[in-house]
Amino acid sequence: MATTPSDRRAGALEVLRRQHIELPSWAFGNSGTRFKVFARQGVPRDPWEKLADAAQVHRLTGAAPTVALHIPWDRVDDYAALAAHARELGVGIGTVNANVFQDDDYMLGSVTNPDPAVRRKATDHLLECVDIMDATGSRDLKLWFSDGTNYPGQDDLRTRQDRLAAALAEVYGRLGPDQRLLLEYKLFEPAFYATDVPDWGTAYAHCLELGEKAVVCVDTGHHAAHTNIEFIVAFLLRAGKLGAFDFNSRFYADDDLMVGAADPFQLFRIMYEVVRGGGLAADTGVAFMLDQCHNIEPKIAGQIRSVMNVQEATAKALLVDADTLAAAQREGDVLAANAAVMDAYNTDVRPLLADLRTEQGLDPDPMAAHARSGYAERAAAERTGGTQAGWGA
Numbered sequence: 001m002a003t004t005p006s007d008r009r010a011g012a013l014e015v016l017r018r019q020h021i022e023l024p025s026w027a028f029g030n031s032g033t034r035f036k037v038f039a040r041q042g043v044p045r046d047p048w049e050k051l052a053d054a055a056q057v058h059r060l061t062g063a064a065p066t067v068a069l070h071i072p073w074d075r076v077d078d079y080a081a082l083a084a085h086a087r088e089l090g091v092g093i094g095t096v097n098a099n100v101f102q103d104d105d106y107m108l109g110s111v112t113n114p115d116p117a118v119r120r121k122a123t124d125h126l127l128e129c130v131d132i133m134d135a136t137g138s139r140d141l142k143l144w145f146s147d148g149t150n151y152p153g154q155d156d157l158r159t160r161q162d163r164l165a166a167a168l169a170e171v172y173g174r175l176g177p178d179q180r181l182l183l184e185y186k187l188f189e190p191a192f193y194a195t196d197v198p199d200w201g202t203a204y205a206h207c208l209e210l211g212e213k214a215v216v217c218v219d220t221g222h223h224a225a226h227t228n229i230e231f232i233v234a235f236l237l238r239a240g241k242l243g244a245f246d247f248n249s250r251f252y253a254d255d256d257l258m259v260g261a262a263d264p265f266q267l268f269r270i271m272y273e274v275v276r277g278g279g280l281a282a283d284t285g286v287a288f289m290l291d292q293c294h295n296i297e298p299k300i301a302g303q304i305r306s307v308m309n310v311q312e313a314t315a316k317a318l319l320v321d322a323d324t325l326a327a328a329q330r331e332g333d334v335l336a337a338n339a340a341v342m343d344a345y346n347t348d349v350r351p352l353l354a355d356l357r358t359e360q361g362l363d364p365d366p367m368a369a370h371a372r373s374g375y376a377e378r379a380a381a382e383r384t385g386g387t388q389a390g391w392g393a
């Protein structure tokens with residue numbers, strides 16, 4: 001039987017009620033480009049305060065209950081205590097991101113470095129991140145390698161794949177039964193000739209070789225211009241290998257702008273394929289994370305806006321009339337099929353999301369509620385000497 005608009009609205013609300021978007025701890029620190037890191041008043045001075053800011057985003061949106069760590073940017077003495085602190089604030093610690101890209105030793109690579117001593121150091125850091133996951137109760141280890149070469153002939157491309165595979169296998173072997181390895185790819189930067197994990201195909205092939213606990217992370221800023229990211233999403237979901245998103249948006253390269261800001265239609269198309277592939281089911285294995293830097297906008301408000309943008313794209317994707325679309329596709333009615341998708345995209349879902357928030361006891365306008373809360377002013381008065389997000393650190 002065909003669904004009515006009110007059926008679809010009710011179905012969308014059911015999914016939106018349990019949607020979970022993970023915040024990056026590094027979004028709350030100062031950030032910028034290689035030209036300038038702008039210092040803002042009131043930014044967190046340590047990981048404990050980053051969690052407090054993330055908790056403010058969750059209090060107002062009800063949709064961001066976990067925070068990803070980046071090690072060593074978020075290094076503390078006692079990770080179990082950090083997790084307890086998060087719980088007291090009403091949030092939890094999510095993915096642990098390893099960082100093997102900010103040490104002089106890694107100039108020629110980390111796990112693919114020609115020097116075995118550097119490879120050992122990098123792999124040991126990845127193993128340490130699994131120890132941290134044990135302490136925080138985290139499920140996911142996210143690996144992104146800046147490894148690559150700048151010049152043809154600089155190193156042997158094939159041997160670097162062997163070194164990468166060996167390190168990944170060692171880390172994979174250290175995972176607990178409920179832990180996963182997310183492998184993130186990126187076309188270029190900082191390596192400008194050949195990156196060792198440049199695309200989803202490379203990540204997918206390594207994950208297949210490793211086993212079922214290894215899955216791919218799609219960072220929406222990590223592709224060549226004009227790449228059809230929703231196709232990648234559809235393919236990986238079908239293969240059971242889509243583990244996570246790092247959401248952000250871009251006009252040029254890896255801009256790390258607010259998700260849904262540069263191209264809301266692309267975000268909708270991605271979320272439609274997520275819906276179509278079951279990636280929002282109650283037992284979904286897909287983690288939805290933000291990976292952004294707020295260089296010129298206030299950070300907490302920037303995170304709130306980003307969460308709302310993901311919710312809006314998701315709501316629109318959930319409103320696609322699947323029966324009408326399937327019938328049009330069966331009949332080869334190109335225009336009707338496209339209209340079914342565009343009708344959903346062109347729906348103003350802000351009232352629906354305002355209703356959802358009211359039903360959840362939240363302010364229907366989280367941005368206004370944050371401005372009224374005085375949180376930013378209090379933080380600016382209380383905190384002095386906040387930290388950089390990490391890139392410039």
Ligand code: LRH
Pocket residue numbers: 097144184186219246254291
């Ligand atoms: C690399 C990346 C990766 C890092 C993060 C800070 O460009 O997307 O996810 O961990 O930025």
Ligand code: MN
Pocket residue numbers: 144184219246291
């Ligand atoms: Mn990323």
Ligand code: MN
Pocket residue numbers: 186219221222254291
């Ligand atoms: Mn990136």
